[in-house]
Amino acid sequence: MRRRDLLKSALTMPLLAVPGGPAAAQAQWPTRAVTVIVPFPPGGQADLAARPVAAALEKALGRPVVVENRAGGGGGSVGNAAAARAAPDGYTLLVTLSSLAVLPEADRLFGRQPAYEVAQLAPVARILADPTLLAVPAAAPWKSVADLLADARARPGVIPYGSSGPYGTLHVAMEMLAASAGIRLLHVPFRGAGPALVALLAGEVQALASAPGVLKPHVDEGRLRVLASWSDRRIAAFPDVPTFRELGHPDVEFYIWAGLFAPAGVPEPIVARLRRAMAAAMTSPEVIRAFEAAGSPPAHLDAPEFAAFVAADSARLIAAVRRIGKVE
DSSP, X not given: OOHHHHHHHHHTSXXXXXXXXXXXXXXXXXXXXXXXXXXXXXXXXXXXXXXXXXXXXXXXXXXOEEEEEOOOSSXXXXXXXXXXXXXXXXXXXXXXXXXXXXXXHHHHHTTXXXXXXXXXXXXXXXXXXXXXXXXXXXXXXXXXXXXXXXXXXHSTTTSEEEESSTTSHHHXXXXXXXXXXXXXXXXXXXXXXXXXXXXXXXXXXXEEEEOHHHHHHHHHTTSEEEEEESSSSOBTTBTTOOBTTTTTOTTOOOEEEEEEEEXXXXXXXXXXXXHHHXXXXXXXXXXXXXXXXXXXXXXXXXXXXXXXXXXXXXXXHHHHHHHHOSOO
């Protein structure tokens, strides 16, 4: 065969026959470190979920899994958007919260271009799913929700509460309560739940909606008091804490779930391996101990079930945001 014919034959060979092509890369994934973006500072529910899981994934995948806290934009939008725009190669993942669907809707509410769309991210596994608790400093004068609501009605817009940012999980939960109870509180946004909790402990704000695992150590130390929960039933770790439903607010229900996502378009072989690794991680004794010690038991759902869960919960939260409307 002449040289020209040999060159033409080589150029027209199918790509899959070339060693090291896309199929080979997928089969070998991961060949380097994997980054898990957490779109909040350390200390909040997403960070609590990501770190034990990342350590377990390292063992399952045989490669470093690095947690990167990338806060900003209010409610986690900067980190969510970074993951949504990342290359769909399995090397950038995201552990985020239920505010994922709320933030694009809030942008549309204010006439802004959303930083990302939920469709840009593919659900891989749910990690935690905790009801939200209303906490106040132990030194606060309110011994019950009735005390707090009475004071809020007497001093509209004065009592400050912290959040992880506008339309983040903690903000939406509190505005649900305010809308149901007919009160106005003073919203003080922070860059994440961790800084909001620090502000509550320091007395800079007087109320916070947060997950049990984040609050429990400080309640046990006597620094915080929990008044009620946004759950549909009482929480085992806080059996004496009533639900808002019990207190006459049947529409005040909110959960802070944390889940692992990948950019949409990650090849199926990589997603399949990641799902298997997550199933192993979520049943590992180390992860179970870490979550149960924090008062947040594992709540694993595999990708198909998690996708259905996200769709249903997001529809409920988007409807709540539309009811709440524009708030600062």
